[in-house]
Amino acid sequence: xxxxxxxxxxxxILVSAGCAIGIGNVWRFPYVVGExxxxxxxxxxLIFLFCMxxxxxxxELAVGxxxxxxxxxxxxxxxxxxSKWHIHGWFCILGCYMLMMYYTTVSGWMMxxxxxxxxxxxxxxxxxxxxxxxxxxxxxxxxxxxxWMAVTVLLGFLVCSRGxxxxxxxxxxxxxxxxxxxxLVLAIHSCMLPGAKEGISxxxxxxLDKVKDVGLGKVITAAMNQSFFTLSLGxxxxxxxxxxxxxxxxxxxxxxxxxxxxxxVAIMAxxxxxxxxxxxxxxxxxxxxxxxxxxxxxxxxxxxxxxxxTLFFLFMTFASFSTVMAVFENxxxxxxxxxxxxxxxxxxxxxxxxxxxxxxxxxxxxxxxNLHIIGGRxxxxxxxxxxxxxxxPIGSLIYLLFCVTKFGWGFDKYLEECNQGEGLRFPRMLKPxxxxxxxxxxxxIIIQGLI
Numbered sequence: 001x002x003x004x005x006x007x008x009x010x011x012x013i014l015v016s017a018g019c020a021i022g023i024g025n026v027w028r029f030p031y032v033v034g035e036x037x038x039x040x041x042x043x044x045x046l047i048f049l050f051c052m053x054x055x056x057x058x059x060e061l062a063v064g065x066x067x068x069x070x071x072x073x074x075x076x077x078x079x080x081x082x083s084k085w086h087i088h089g090w091f092c093i094l095g096c097y098m099l100m101m102y103y104t105t106v107s108g109w110m111m112x113x114x115x116x117x118x119x120x121x122x123x124x125x126x127x128x129x130x131x132x133x134x135x136x137x138x139x140x141x142x143x144x145x146x147x148w149m150a151v152t153v154l155l156g157f158l159v160c161s162r163g164x165x166x167x168x169x170x171x172x173x174x175x176x177x178x179x180x181x182x183x184l185v186l187a188i189h190s191c192m193l194p195g196a197k198e199g200i201s202x203x204x205x206x207x208l209d210k211v212k213d214v215g216l217g218k219v220i221t222a223a224m225n226q227s228f229f230t231l232s233l234g235x236x237x238x239x240x241x242x243x244x245x246x247x248x249x250x251x252x253x254x255x256x257x258x259x260x261x262x263x264x265v266a267i268m269a270x271x272x273x274x275x276x277x278x279x280x281x282x283x284x285x286x287x288x289x290x291x292x293x294x295x296x297x298x299x300x301x302x303x304x305x306x307x308x309x310t311l312f313f314l315f316m317t318f319a320s321f322s323t324v325m326a327v328f329e330n331x332x333x334x335x336x337x338x339x340x341x342x343x344x345x346x347x348x349x350x351x352x353x354x355x356x357x358x359x360x361x362x363x364x365x366x367x368x369x370n371l372h373i374i375g376g377r378x379x380x381x382x383x384x385x386x387x388x389x390x391x392x393p394i395g396s397l398i399y400l401l402f403c404v405t406k407f408g409w410g411f412d413k414y415l416e417e418c419n420q421g422e423g424l425r426f427p428r429m430l431k432p433x434x435x436x437x438x439x440x441x442x443x444x445i446i447i448q449g450l451i
Contacts, residue, residue, distance in 0.1 A: 003068055004164040005244050011169040013254065014176040016241045017261040018322030020231045021179075023106055023291075025262065026316060030203065030270030031286035032226055036219045037211035039204050042267070044223035049259055052224070052441055053231045055434060056396045057238055057255040058426070059403040062417040064242025065251070066409075070333040071236035074243065075402070078409045085408055088398045093334050095235030095391035096327050100354050102361040102383045103327075104156075107320035108148030112138060113292065114313035117299070117306060126300040135292040139365040146362050153354050156324040160332055161347040164244060168329050175318045179265070182315040187271040189308065190279075199278030203270045221448060228445055229388060230262055232323070234395025240330040253423030265319070272312070276302070291316065328354075389449035397442045404434045411435070 006012040033041050067074035072089030079085040116122065121134060138144055159167045190196060211219050232238070242251075276298045277284045284290055299309035328350070335346040364371060364379030373382035402408035411431055419425040 003243070005246060006241075007165045007169055009249065011165075011173055012241060012245055013257050013261070015169055015172045015322075015326060016238060016254075016258045018172050018176050019237050019241070019326035020258060020262040021176075021265045021319050022103075022232070022323040023110070023316070023320050024230065025266040026269040026273075026319065027287055027290050029226060029230070029266040030273050031284060031290065032222055033270055034203050034274060034284070035210075036214055036222050037207050038202065039206040040208075040211055041219055041223055042204065043206075044220055045227050046263070048224045048227035049230075049263065050256070052438065053227050053233065054252065054255045054259055055426075055430075055438060056228075056233050056400060056442075057231055057258065058251040058418050059399045059414065060233060060236065060238040061242035061245065061251045061255065062403065062414050063399065063409070064236075064239040065245045065247065066413075066417045068243050070240055070243065070330065070337045072334065073337045074236075074239060078413075079402075080407075083407070085398070085402050088395065088402075089236065091391060092234075092236035092239070092395060093331065095387055095395065096237065096330050096334075097354070097357060098383055098391070099235065099387050100324065100327055100331075101357045102380045103320070104152045104324060104354065104358045105145065105149045105361045105380065107152045107317070107324050108145065108150075109138065109288075109292065110313055110316040110320050111152060112144070112148045113296075114310060114317050117296075117309035117313055120306060122296055122300050122306065122309060124300055124305055128297050131296045131300060132293050134296070135288075142363055142366045145365065146359065149358050149362055150355060152321065152324060153351060153358065156321065156328045157347045157351045157354075159325050160328045161344055163343065164329070168325055172322055172325065175322055179315055179318040179322075182311055182318075183265060183268045183272070186308070186312055186315065187268045190272045190275040193275055193279040193302075195279040196275030199274035199276070200271070202278065203274040221444075224441065225445055225448065228396070228442070229392060230266065231259065232392070234392040234397075234399065235387070236395075237327055237330055239399075240333050241326075243333070247420045249421040250423035250425055251418045251420075252426050256424060389446075393442055393446045393449060397439060397446070400434070400439060400442065404431070 006015070033045075063074050063078060067077040069077055070089075071092040072086050075086035075089045116134065122131065159171050161167065162170075191200065245254075273284055273290070273295065277294065280298050280301050282294055282298055284294055295312065296309065299305035299312070302308060331350050332343060332346045335341045335350065336343065341349070360368065361380050361383065368379065372378060374385050377385060403414040404411045411434065415426060415428065
């Protein structure tokens with residue numbers, strides 16, 4: 001079966017950035033920045049992003065580009081005879097399925113709120129109790145939840161059924177360019193609101209007093225965690241796009257561009273949220289309460305709030321749906337490589353699998369609301385714990401060890417693949433850092449996540 005490749009470099013960068021950009025950029029990053037010293041946290045975040053995130057991203061991309069295969073077969077093509085690195089490829093695919101078991105539901109929430117704002121469900125002056133009840137009613141209705149989840153799944157696989165260039169790349173280009181336009185418009189509007197200056201100060205101006213209260217060590221570890229998890233590394237979500245790349249540009253240069261786009265969206269999200277919240281005297285929270293309670297309360301008290309709310313949730317729909325499409329593409333490519341299944345058949349099979357596998361998350365907020373799995377967490381949080389705290393960091397560590405140790409692919413082969421083409425290159429002198437320091441940093445993240 002002939003393997004597709006990206007039609008353009010821009011397509012690769014936007015599709016890969018779309019995979020990295022997700023709901024965590026909006027409902028977690030701004031809050032973590034504000035609570036951990038503002039600009040000082042951002043500085044540490046950028047340092048760790050380029051010291052940790054970018055190198056590991058190049059490793060996933062290198063494995064994909066050198067092998068031209070999906071997760072399992074990529075390892076098989078590069079590993080030494082008799083070694084078992086490819087077993088991790090199966091865990092990567094497990095991670096993709098598990099991520100989609102709850103991410104499709106959350107993406108469905110975004111789509112639902114886009115249509116609710118557009119339809120006028122949130123009129124100007126709506127009470128905070130009524131605003132909160134909209135989300136409560138959505139969660140309590142298994143049919144409505146399942147309906148929006150199903151729309152997300154079906155649309156995602158419909159795009160993927162058209163192929164890489166005509167489907168995923170073409171749609172992602174349009175979505176991501178609109179997303180960047182929306183976020184600029186929304187951020188400019190928020191920064192022009194009365195009292196916005198206070199929100200911007202809380203968000204970005206370094207606060208040494210806050211750093212002292214939180215503790216410099218906690219600020220640094222929070223920045224390390226955020227910089228690592230923001231890129232969705234460890235479950236072959238980036239590896240698959242490496243397998244579609246050409247060799248005209250170096251991997252460090254492309255990884256930096258993807259990381260900068262991801263960071264741009266995260267920082268701009270804060271410039272939407274904090275000025276608006278401070279302007280209306282509302283302290284922003286983190287997580288779902290920020291998106292589905294705090295911000296709708298801000299929009300209903302804002303002039304033209306229906307329009308701004310609609311645009312915001314269109315942005316959020318694109319941010320979440322771009323990740324859905326990217327992960328679906330990984331799953332489809334895995335089926336093609338492993339079972340020889342042609343694309344449209346793989347779409348049908350996996351459409352059914354994901355629809356069924358996503359139902360526990362849907363039911364976890366209503367008919368199974370008493371079900372708590374890991375440490376008292378509900379279904380969604382339990383699935384997210386497994387992906388975010390286990391599969392992503394451990395998977396990243398395995399990719400790292402595979403690329404830099406003599407037991408795996410080997411540092412020399414990795415570096416040669418990494419530096420092929422025009423652009424930024426990694427010097428060979430980084431080898432000790434990649435082999436000894438970077439693994440320790442990832443192990444610290446794993447331990448923190450489990451604690």
